[in-house]
Amino acid sequence: TDLRLWDPLLAEMPEIRAIRFDKRGHGLSDEAGDYRIAALADDAVALIEHLNPGPVIFVGLSIGGMIAQSLAARRPDLLSAVVLSNTAVKMGGADSWAQRIAAIEGAGIASIADTIMERWFAAPFRARPELALWRNMVIRTSASGYIDACHALAATDLTETTRRLDLPVLVIAGDQDGSSPPDLVAATAALIPGATFETIADAGHLPCVEQPSAYAALLRGFIKEHAA
Secondary structure, three states, X not given: XXXXXXHHHHHHOOOOOOOOOOOOOOOOOOOOOOOOHHHHHHHHHHHHHHHOOOOEEEEEEOHHHHHHHHXXXXXXXXXXXXXXXXXXXXXXXXXXXXHHHHHHHHHOHXXXXXXXXXXXXXXXXXXXXXXXXXXXXXXOOOHXXXXXXXXXXXXXXXXXXXXXXXXXXXXXXXXXXXOOOHHHHHHHHHHOOOXXXXXXXXXXXXXXXXXXXXXXXXXXXXXXXXXX
């Protein structure tokens, strides 16, 4: 995705100041050679330090949630709290990521776009006309940027650093998520001392798109409690 992922949510939350950005190789951001999760977290550090908003509540979804975990472990001084959405300490195995990379190298992102939509969204949303917007967002992503992200995910296991996080954490799952099933997300929440775990009903991998009101309700309470 790109930063438009958050449009439906921010329409529900006009009262907050939101800083959004496209990670390397996605949206309008440049591609770059180093695509480890730690390097992506360093990009977030650089942005926060440049804008200097004070401690932020960092919200990360999917690979963004892995970036959030790395950021919280390495630079907790920049954060007042963190939200880990539809993510885990480890997502998928090496074989599954290798198969996805091979499919894209062989036939392009469009060849797996329908499978991605099935993993991302619950059936009722997939029947809506706006599904085309999200499918187009996927297939217009840089293939090399997407592949680099797959390599980063395949190489990452954040278990040891995430279990030592010491800041307020909200963990969110979608009950029909085919990419990061709720049990996987819950297992990550269970690793983190004091973390709060919530499941959004009738939502897949992108609940901020499918159920923005429910997502905003969870964030609003968390922000109110932990904003600096």
